[in-house]
Amino acid sequence: MAKPVVAIVGRPNVGKSTIFNRIVGERISIVEDIPGVTRDRIYSSAEWLTHDFNIIDTGGIDIGDEPFLEQIRQQAEIAIEEADVIVFLVNGREGVTSADEEVAKILYKAKKPVVLGVNKIDNPEMRDQIYDFYALGFGEPFPISGSHGLGLGDLLDEAAKHFPKHGGNEYADDVIKFSLIGRPNVGKSSLVNAILGEDRVIVSNVAGTTRDAIDSQLTYNGEKYVIIDTAGMRKKGKVYETTEKYSVLRALRAIERSDVVLVVIDGEEGIIEQDKRIAGYAHEAGRAVVIVVNKWDAVEKDEKTMKAFETNIREHFLFLDYAPIVFLSAKTKKRIHTLIPMINTASENHALRVETSILNDVIMDAVAMNPTPTDKGKRLRIYFATQVAVKPPTFVIFVNDPELMHFSYERFLENRIRDAFGFEGTPIKIFSRERK
Ligand SMILES: Nc1nc2c(ncn2[C@@H]2O[C@H](COP(=O)(O)OP(=O)(O)OP(=O)(O)O)[C@@H](O)[C@H]2O)c(=O)[nH]1
Numbered sequence: 178m179a180k181p182v183v184a185i186v187g188r189p190n191v192g193k194s195t196i197f198n199r200i201v202g203e204r205i206s207i208v209e210d211i212p213g214v215t216r217d218r219i220y221s222s223a224e225w226l227t228h229d230f231n232i233i234d235t236g237g238i239d240i241g242d243e244p245f246l247e248q249i250r251q252q253a254e255i256a257i258e259e260a261d262v263i264v265f266l267v268n269g270r271e272g273v274t275s276a277d278e279e280v281a282k283i284l285y286k287a288k289k290p291v292v293l294g295v296n297k298i299d300n301p302e303m304r305d306q307i308y309d310f311y312a313l314g315f316g317e318p319f320p321i322s323g324s325h326g327l328g329l330g331d332l333l334d335e336a337a338k339h340f341p342k343h344g345g346n347e348y349a350d351d352v353i354k355f356s357l358i359g360r361p362n363v364g365k366s367s368l369v370n371a372i373l374g375e376d377r378v379i380v381s382n383v384a385g386t387t388r389d390a391i392d393s394q395l396t397y398n399g400e401k402y403v404i405i406d407t408a409g410m411r412k413k414g415k416v417y418e419t420t421e422k423y424s425v426l427r428a429l430r431a432i433e434r435s436d437v438v439l440v441v442i443d444g445e446e447g448i449i450e451q452d453k454r455i456a457g458y459a460h461e462a463g464r465a466v467v468i469v470v471n472k473w474d475a476v477e478k479d480e481k482t483m484k485a486f487e488t489n490i491r492e493h494f495l496f497l498d499y500a501p502i503v504f505l506s507a508k509t510k511k512r513i514h515t516l517i518p519m520i521n522t523a524s525e526n527h528a529l530r531v532e533t534s535i536l537n538d539v540i541m542d543a544v545a546m547n548p549t550p551t552d553k554g555k556r557l558r559i560y561f562a563t564q565v566a567v568k569p570p571t572f573v574i575f576v577n578d579p580e581l582m583h584f585s586y587e588r589f590l591e592n593r594i595r596d597a598f599g600f601e602g603t604p605i606k607i608f609s610r611e612r613k
């Protein structure tokens with residue numbers, strides 16, 4: 178599901194990060210041991226009343242050593258490219274500056290709705306200062322205060338009025354959406370071409386004529402698939418494509434629109450830190466994951482090489498222990514045909530719903546085998562478990578006291594659930610809730 182995207186734009190120091198953090202709230206949390214998104218702090222999901230959306234802090238996108246105005250220009254262009262609605266932020270304490278006017282000029286040309294937020298209006302007495310900003314030509318300015326959390330509701334209401342009406346489902350429910358992510362040069366584009374070039378694959382469209390038609394649709398064995406955002410990889414040459422955080426942003430959006438994410442690793446070069454971060458994004462987003470080791474043709478190998486590489490992957494990607502690994506070559510096409518069946522398995526498991534009675538049998542058997550932990554003389558009691566969601570499968574376990582559910586025991590239960598139901602290729606989530 179594609180959520181609407183809001184981007185915050187404005188010259189430095191107007192309070193973009195402050196507003197971003199306010200809107201995102203506690204949702205930005207650092208998850209231990211999983212390298213990922215949260216540390217980049219430029220892109221996050223957010224909620225406002227009934228609206229779910231994603232928000233980008235363009236100020237966090239590092240453009241490099243370009244002159245000041247060039248940086249603002251590039252950030253604004255990224256916002257125009259990526260967002261459905263732009264929040265143009267100015268500083269209510271300084272009046273309209275020439276840099277604000279520069280931003281405005283770029284935004285005039287964009288055919289995207291713009292909502293003007295006048296920040297640092299920390300108290301009602303300062304409200305009169307917003308009138309100057311009508312001169313920017315974006316209609317009513319909304320007074321807000323990032324530091325005090327004032328006025329954000331009205332601003333977001335206005336933004337939400339411009340959210341696309343049918344942004345919800347881009348493709349029919351039975352279409353399997355997948356994407357390929359990985360650092361530059363691992364062979365993502367080559368893999369896409371190899372998949373599209375497969376014998377039994379029927380391609381229904383590749384990179385249409387409009388800017389938005391960037392996904393490849395295909396059919397294989399009567400099943401429909403979409404490869405998400407492949408043109409994002411092809412569309413090179415633009416200056417900002419080279420900035421790392423911007424490519425991260427693109428990867429995050431592709432992940433979000435996918436059911437299954439193929440994490441591509443260069444078999445020739447091996448695993449580096451950046452691979453782990455990229456894989457962390459997919460895991461955090463709760464998508465099904467397949468690990469693809471490409472360029473296996475270029476690896477000098479004997480009968481132990483694959484096993485050793487696999488062990489190495491497992492050590493580096495502890496959090497992805499559920500993800501199957503495939504060794505292949507986009508160049509020679511070796512084992513390319515195994516990819517789509519793996520995507521199918523991962524996607525089925527991602528959407529799998531298990532029967533409550535069987536789930537509870539599994540949990541009770543687990544408890545009988547390995548008694549629940551105690552803390553200060555108090556024992557964890559498990560009453561009942563139920564699956565509350567799919568994509569990814571999510572379970573709630575009702576217990577006497579959630580504090581007693583230690584990580585290691587939860588992990589044990591997860592493993593028992595996996596032994597019973599499979600769930601290969603998908604993360605699963607388990608929450609403990611108190612029940613008196
Ligand atoms: N008084 C007041 N100060 C604010 C408000 N919002 C942000 N600030 C301050 O303004 C300064 C800049 O805020 P940031 O959020 O870093 O601004 P930014 O636009 O993200 O800046 P860049 O990252 O340089 O683009 C900080 O010192 C904030 O504390 C506000 O509502 N009122």
Ligand SMILES: Nc1nc2c(ncn2[C@@H]2O[C@H](COP(=O)(O)OP(=O)(O)OP(=O)(O)O)[C@@H](O)[C@H]2O)c(=O)[nH]1
Pocket residue numbers: 359360361362363364365366367368410411471472473474475505506507508509
């Ligand atoms: N030996 C070998 N080389 C490969 C294979 N797949 C891709 N390459 C080469 O690796 C290089 C990068 O491939 P691309 O498909 O452009 O990689 P990418 O991940 O799409 O790169 P970016 O678009 O920069 O992110 C090219 O020179 C390819 O020819 C493979 O299976 N084996």
